[in-house]
Amino acid sequence: ANCLSAVWRLFRGLSEEQRRYEKRLILEHPAFAQLCQQLLRDARRLARGDLVFSLHAVVSLGVPQNTLLVQTLLRMCQEKLNQLDNRCISVLATTLIGLDKDKNVSALQAGLRLLVEQRIPQIRDIFLLQNMMRCMGKDAPVFLKKKLEKAVLKEIDHLTFLNAQRVFSALVAMNYCSIPILNACSEKILENIHDVPFRRLIFILEACHHLQYHNIKLFSALANYVTSTICLWDKRQILLLLSAFEVLGFQPTELMDIFAEKVTEDPEFLNLKYLLIILRVYSRLNYVPRGQKQRFIETLHSCLNKYLPNISSTELLKAVYSLCILGYLPHPALDQLLQKENLDELQSDDLYKDQKETMLQCVKACVELDSPSFTKPALVQAEDFSSLVPPNHRKAREALLELLGDENMFRENIQLLHNYRVDFEIRVDSERKKVLPGTATDDHADSSVERLAFLFVPLSAFCMGTTHPQGKLAVKMRHLTKLGYEVIVVMNKKFQEMTNEDAVEFLKGKIYSKNAFPFSEVNVQTNN
Numbered sequence: 028a029n030c031l032s033a034v035w036r037l038f039r040g041l042s043e044e045q046r047r048y049e050k051r052l053i054l055e056h057p058a059f060a061q062l063c064q065q066l067l068r069d070a071r072r073l074a075r076g077d078l079v080f081s082l083h084a085v086v087s088l089g090v091p092q093n094t095l096l097v098q099t100l101l102r103m104c105q106e107k108l109n110q111l112d113n114r115c116i117s118v119l120a121t122t123l124i125g126l127d128k129d130k131n132v133s134a135l136q137a138g139l140r141l142l143v144e145q146r147i148p149q150i151r152d153i154f155l156l157q158n159m160m161r162c163m164g165k166d167a168p169v170f171l172k173k174k175l176e177k178a179v180l181k182e183i184d185h186l187t188f189l190n191a192q193r194v195f196s197a198l199v200a201m202n203y204c205s206i207p208i209l210n211a212c213s214e215k216i217l218e219n220i221h222d223v224p225f226r227r228l229i230f231i232l233e234a235c236h237h238l239q240y241h242n243i244k245l246f247s248a249l250a251n252y253v254t255s256t257i258c259l260w261d262k263r264q265i266l267l268l269l270s271a272f273e274v275l276g277f278q279p280t281e282l283m284d285i286f287a288e289k290v291t292e293d294p295e296f297l298n299l300k301y302l303l304i305i306l307r308v309y310s311r312l313n314y315v316p317r318g319q320k321q322r323f324i325e326t327l328h329s330c331l332n333k334y335l336p337n338i339s340s341t342e343l344l345k346a347v348y349s350l351c352i353l354g355y356l357p358h359p360a361l362d363q364l365l366q367k368e369n370l371d372e373l374q375s376d377d378l379y380k381d382q383k384e385t386m387l388q389c390v391k392a393c394v395e396l397d398s399p400s401f402t403k404p405a406l407v408q409a410e411d412f413s414s415l416v417p418p419n420h421r422k423a424r425e426a427l428l429e430l431l432g433d434e435n436m437f438r439e440n441i442q443l444l445h446n447y448r449v450d451f452e453i454r455v456d457s458e459r460k461k462v463l464p465g466t467a468t469d470d471h472a473d474s475s476v477e478r479l480a481f482l483f484v485p486l487s488a489f490c491m492g493t494t495h496p497q498g499k500l501a502v503k504m505r506h507l508t509k510l511g512y513e514v515i516v517v518m519n520k521k522f523q524e525m526t527n528e529d530a531v532e533f534l535k536g537k538i539y540s541k542n543a544f545p546f547s548e549v550n551v552q553t554n555n
Contacts (some may be wrong), residue, residue: 028077030062031084038088050089067096072105078103079115083122090498094125108138108295113146115156120162121206124200136162142170145171145177153190156182157197165202172203191215192227194236205237213245220252225264227252234273243492246272250279257285262296265289266304273308276497278490280314287316287323294326299334303326303342306349312490313501315353324355332359340369341383351393353499354505361394390504394446396506419519420450423483427451427529430538435464443510447503451481452512458541479538480512483519494518 034053041049053059067079073081082100104111104119111119120139126132143159150156160175176329179194191212198205216223216231223231223448228249235242253260253268260268265286270281290297290305297305306327309315316323331346338346347364352358363369373383395401420439427437431453438452454463455477465475488500496504496516504514515537525533 028066028080028084028527030087031066031403032080035084035087049433053088054090063090067099070080070099073103073359075107075110075112075115077491078107079111079118079122083118086091086122086125092132094131098131098470101135104234105135105138108142111142113150113152113155115346116146117158118316120158124164133204136164140167140171140273142175147174150178151182153179153194157183157190157193160197160203161200163198164200167201170224172201174203174204176203176208179205179208183208185428185516186211186215188215188219188222192231194225195231199234199237202237204240206240209240209242213242217245217248220248223249223252225260229267229271230393232268232275235275236271241491246275246279246491248275250277250282254279254282254285257282262289262293263301267299269308270304273311275488275493276312277489278312278314278493278495283309283312283314284316287319290320291319291326294330299338299342302334303331303345303349304329306346306466310349310352310498313352313496313498324350324353328355328360331357333445335360335363340364340372343369344373344383344386344390349498351390351397352502354393354397355503356394356397361390364390389499392447392506394511395445395504401509419483420521421515422527422530423451423481423534426527426534427453427525430531430535431462434461440466443507445506446508448482449507449512450483453479453481454540455538462538470510478512480507480514481517481537482514483517483522486520490516 038046038053040047061444066085068310070078078100082097082104083099085097086092092098116139116407119135120143123132123136123139140163143163147156147159150159156175156179160172162339163171163175175528194208194212194525198208232246232249234240235245250272253265253279257265265282269279269283269286287309309520328350331350343360343364347357347360367513370387372385374380376383417440424439424463430436436453439450441449441452443449454465455461455478456463457475459477480498482503487497489496500516507514517537522533
């Protein structure tokens, strides 16, 4: 047992490349086979600590799980489970994380859960607790997750920087978002932010997304740290960080400006994979660099043109869609995308079919509405779907009825060109003093009438912690404006939290006040 543990300690100190080479040498060495045979014969006589550490060592060194040795050690651990001390339980829990589910593993995990539940009140070590959290996994009952949470919170004052990172990992493994624990871990990470390695930065951001934990202070600090040490990071690392921020919906503007400058200065590093990530990040976050929009977009467009001969139809759609979101029409790529064979290939592929259709629809809308030759139509085609009213419109509908007195004074759930939907349409005179009755047939443009388009959207439609619309919402607002609407965006969550009286006053201010349009002229050139 000591020999195996010594081999493992030496092995784990090697680099990834050395490990692969050494693992093959170890497993093929005749002395290792003899050692395993001896361990198999003596498994029943091993002391509890030697048993657990031997299992951990052979699994970590790559001995297959379905071998007689590993299965025997698992059965012996089941028999001696109640004799294990807290340290042995922690090591066993760590070992089981790396094993696939089978009869012995499942039985051992079930027994371990019962034992952990009994032992939790006695454990005062966060390192041991986080190991047990990881082992319990996402399938652990909620009451057990809460017990572990309570135990960690009791010892939270002894949390170290290293343990803070491990607890993040444990909560992800358990699929449990404990805000008090995450806040404490975040504070410890912020205190030691200059000691966080690159891989750990990425993991923290991915963990926050997985747990739906939105800590703007943490994200801002991580972005500012990378920005202030930009010379220490290569472009690939910055791109991966921006991609992690994009998944969270967080917009690190200063870092995005600096990275865009690096891209325009040296676009040669952009392979197709990196190009698609950059386009996705900047379009979803609806951001173009200050003072270098045209140069940045044209650099990306030029790189895309270089890959057109060999690009797949799906990759081409993603690239064109992103550029269209940013308000730029890449004509060579568009011409290639709209060729019949590419469209047929996209529509015949069942993988993500609905998503691709939505993206294609957006591209076609941009081709028509963002074209320099487009003029506001004299007739706005609209269909009334008021019979299919979403439940979350009820409060707004009741407030409008109370304010305007008649349901004929507004139209609800209107569908326009390119499947754009408006939650509520209200017509007012040009001086915004009077609301005019509207009917489904009254679609002709009239200079004396202004059309207000109310959009009730979730918080996720904005970049985190801001009122800056993300790409999908921004392009919809841009296109509704081109169709002759004044666009009023309302955060639905905040609206639903208002009292009925406040909701009426809020809508009154938006309808009758000329200064009620913080979003009416939003496009990709406006960076909050």
